[in-house]
Amino acid sequence: MANDNIVSDMVELAEFPDIAEKYNIQGVPGIVINDTLVIVGDMPEADFAQEILKAVDKGQPVKS
């Protein structure tokens, strides 16, 4: 809600086992940001915001 660039899905793994397999989810909640599993378990909001920013940094093209 804080930024229109951010979309968030809650995925019920029992109904979508193929997704659990795709990301090799061993525990819940497992949080995937831009197709990479980054967190298993709970984390404070501020830390999670930093994880989002890190994911954005990684996604930027490398400048030559």
Add this chain to the structure above:
Amino acid sequence: MQMIADNVRAQLAEILKTLTNEVTILLFTQKEGCHFCTLARELLDELTALSEKLKLEVYDFSKDSALARKYAVDKTPAIVLVGEKDYGIRFYGIPAGHEFTTLVEDLIDVSKRDPGLPKNIIGDLAKVNQPVHIQVMTSPS
């Protein structure tokens, strides 16, 4: 089958009195191969009956594929929460157990048009200048 027990229903009706603006819940279902679509419909029917601020719109994933694409919905049951705009909040699968609480909290946030985050976090998230897709994997509880 009644999905929301009477005592929970009464509590929920009280909580939903705090809703300020309308929230539209879009549910995408399909006839074939969606074991939980009917239950999701029943749950949302019961939930939306508890507040005039909640509107439920049910769509067919195949027949309404253009709308499904618009909301980037790729599986069913899919629940999309929309306020005065789409905030990018989706639930895939039936939001029962703990996920039901999350759904209600999200409905309240969307109704307020406010994610309820501290200012410093809002400031950090404002820096996000490219698409971010978060998927929170949960299990029934």
